[in-house]
Amino acid sequence: MPAFSTTEHLLTNNAGREYCLRVWRPAGIRPNARLGTLLFLDGHWLNDTLDEALSSVALDTVQIASLGYRVAERSILAPWRAYDYTPAGPRGLDSDPRKAEWPCGGANHLLDFLRQQVLPRLNTPDGADDPVTLFGHSYAGLFSLYGWLVAPALFKRIYAASPSLWWYWPHMLALLQARHPGSLLDIGNSTPVHLYIGSDERWRPLPAIPGAAREPGVSTIPFAQRFHSALLASGHPDNSLQILAGLAHGPMLHSAAQNALKHFISVQK
Structure with missing residues (x-):
């Protein structure tokens, strides 16, 4: 059973925001070995889960990575994530629909950061990796779905949990329905897309009246089902929608990550 060794890279984007890229590689693997790579976002919340999961992985053809922020306070992370992970809003809107003081629209900057600083560190020296x-x-x-839509050749496979x-x-x-036909559509259609949704997840918008109680919310499953149906209608051949029973939004992070890791390993064998 191969053990995994870990390395960390401390990175800073053009705006001065600090991230940590953690990489798990099979111990003793040669530097130029070509490995299938799975990158998890929000590593600050997932690293312990990944450590535990990889302790029982007996495969030396994969490397796992996580990208997280170097701070852990949710009050700080919430507006950062609301910016980094979102595209520009429709009709020129530039704030989060839940909190007007949170700016949105940083997804293209994060994609550039991945291209320039993260993905090169996950490749072999000859850059020949998939x-x-x-x-x-x-x-x-x-963000994972948006990245696939606007940069269809950038990622080999997409796992979007509770998007x-x-x-x-x-x-x-x-945005999905506006995909243009031609070579970019063909490239995008060659990328498998997997959706995970918890059966107990709810969208609970903030009330317009300050201090008012939030309503119980509505299920997020219909949003995912409509997106998945449009994915099928667009001709995309390799996709899935899995509903995980009994899981709300928070627990979905770790459960879906474990499911994605197991599936990723199964397709590497």
């Missing part, structure tokens, strides 16, 4: 597979949950799941498709709904659905 594209990296991407996992994201919640806002990061939204925040309610975000200016139906904005992401419209």
